Amino acid sequence: MIQGAEPVHGYSFPESLLSPVKAISGYRQLWVALSGGLDSTLLLHLAARCHSGVRAVHINHQLQANAGETETFCENLCAELNIPLTIRPVSVELGTGPGEGLEEAARKARYSVFEALLDSGDVVLMAHHGDDQAETVLFRMFRGSGVAGLAGMPESRPLGKGRLARPLLGIERSELESHAQNAGLSWVDDPSNTDTKFDRNFLRLSILPALKKRWPGLSQRLRHSAEACSESDFLNQRLAELQWQAIGGEGRRLPVAGLMTLSLAEQTNLLRWWIRRAGYHPPSVNNWSQVLQDLLLAAEDRLPELRANRYSLRRFQGELCLVPEAQSLPKAPLKLRPDQTVQWAEWAIRLNRVSTAKTDLPPIRICTRQGGERVRFRVDDRSKSLKKWFQEQAVPPWERGRLPLIFAGATGQEELIAIGDLWCSEQYCGSAPAAGLRLIVERDCD
Numbered sequence: 001m002i003q004g005a006e007p008v009h010g011y012s013f014p015e016s017l018l019s020p021v022k023a024i025s026g027y028r029q030l031w032v033a034l035s036g037g038l039d040s041t042l043l044l045h046l047a048a049r050c051h052s053g054v055r056a057v058h059i060n061h062q063l064q065a066n067a068g069e070t071e072t073f074c075e076n077l078c079a080e081l082n083i084p085l086t087i088r089p090v091s092v093e094l095g096t097g098p099g100e101g102l103e104e105a106a107r108k109a110r111y112s113v114f115e116a117l118l119d120s121g122d123v124v125l126m127a128h129h130g131d132d133q134a135e136t137v138l139f140r141m142f143r144g145s146g147v148a149g150l151a152g153m154p155e156s157r158p159l160g161k162g163r164l165a166r167p168l169l170g171i172e173r174s175e176l177e178s179h180a181q182n183a184g185l186s187w188v189d190d191p192s193n194t195d196t197k198f199d200r201n202f203l204r205l206s207i208l209p210a211l212k213k214r215w216p217g218l219s220q221r222l223r224h225s226a227e228a229c230s231e232s233d234f235l236n237q238r239l240a241e242l243q244w245q246a247i248g249g250e251g252r253r254l255p256v257a258g259l260m261t262l263s264l265a266e267q268t269n270l271l272r273w274w275i276r277r278a279g280y281h282p283p284s285v286n287n288w289s290q291v292l293q294d295l296l297l298a299a300e301d302r303l304p305e306l307r308a309n310r311y312s313l314r315r316f317q318g319e320l321c322l323v324p325e326a327q328s329l330p331k332a333p334l335k336l337r338p339d340q341t342v343q344w345a346e347w348a349i350r351l352n353r354v355s356t357a358k359t360d361l362p363p364i365r366i367c368t369r370q371g372g373e374r375v376r377f378r379v380d381d382r383s384k385s386l387k388k389w390f391q392e393q394a395v396p397p398w399e400r401g402r403l404p405l406i407f408a409g410a411t412g413q414e415e416l417i418a419i420g421d422l423w424c425s426e427q428y429c430g431s432a433p434a435a436g437l438r439l440i441v442e443r444d445c446d
Contacts, residue, residue, distance in 0.1 A: 364406065
């Protein structure tokens with residue numbers, strides 16, 4: 001349902017609304033995320049008053065009966081303001097994990113669009129306000145979040161190639177509504193906003209009004225608490241980074257001996273920072289003491305593992321390793337032909353012809369370890385057990401069965417010429433490989 005009256009173009013918005021929007025600077029392109037509701041509609045008007053060349057993006061989740069009406073409203077509003085509008089319909093797919101209900105699925109869908117849309121230097125404005133921040137802090141508190149979660153929504157953060165900014169985060173919703181009504185703005189109400197089966201609606205409609213009545217200024221108090229948690233989280237991250245450097249952390253590996261010099265709280269803090277640094281979410285763990293004991297104190301001949309969402313934590317030869325979830329391997333060996341690239345899970349494998357390429361090239365195939373393989377590192381050397389070589393090279397056990405093994409020659413006369421990206425026969429590498437083919441194996445480590 002469309003609310004409000006005809007826009008009053010002469011309305012003078014107060015500096016308290018304009019100032020945080022004016023402060024947005026240094027962008028290549030400024031976008032406004034336009035849902036059609038009161039908050040984003042007002043933000044679009046403010047952005048149009050403060051900046052030139054503004055563009056809007058509307059995400060149609062296709063979940064509500066009035067989705068078409070809302071999309072049309074956004075089109076008409078942008079046409080009236082002479083603002084280019086990009087519309088992106090999305091399909092919302094429910095997740096299966098905890099906290100992955102309809103609200104979270106819709107959020108992931110729209111943020112995926114924003115990430116794909118933003119180019120380097122772009123900024124997208126979102127209309128989250130002080131009441132949204134209060135809801136977020138309370139919601140995360142009820143879920144048992146630590147200081148990182150209780151810091152609430154940041155005013156600005158990286159998003160894809162660009163950035164996300166929330167200029168209205170310090171302003172309460174009642175103030176926004178008052179100015180929207182006084183300006184005669186129109187907007188569309190989302191019917192799902194009154195459905196208290198959604199956690200945030202329950203907080204907004206049933207809990208926050210009672211809390212605000214009891215404690216006036218609650219949103220401001222919660223905002224101050226969120227700012228304090230944000231400062232604590234910053235200090236935690238800085239401490240973790242310094243300790244990571246001090247104990248010799250590198251990429252996705254942490255020395256166990258270094259971790260053991262830290263207290264339990266420091267170990268937990270460092271692990272959480274390290275996991276986020278790699279682009280993953282720390283696991284929801286109730287007893288970090290037990291987890292760390294299992295990972296760090298298990299006997300040397302054990303291979304402890306903690307599985308999380310899209311990755312796992314493993315220990316091997318004195319190091320704690322963050323191992324991304326493995327991609328699916330081909331079900332059968334693959335043939336490799338000259339001037340062709342073959343994708344083997346996270347490895348890209350190709351053969352390049354050189355000027356001395358022979359015409360009678362041997363067949364080349366890619367497969368995984370079956371057991372009993374041997375490798376000859378030089379033509380005049382004795383062959384060595386691949387199993388023994390893996391042990392000597394400290395190749396983690398979880399990688400040994402996934403590495404692409406590349407063989408050349410007819411059946412019964414095959415010779416191992418490459419082991420993943422770890423080794424390649426001198427016959428197939430260098431500036432002038434003797435075989436007339438240069439074998440290139442590259443691993444995607446993202």
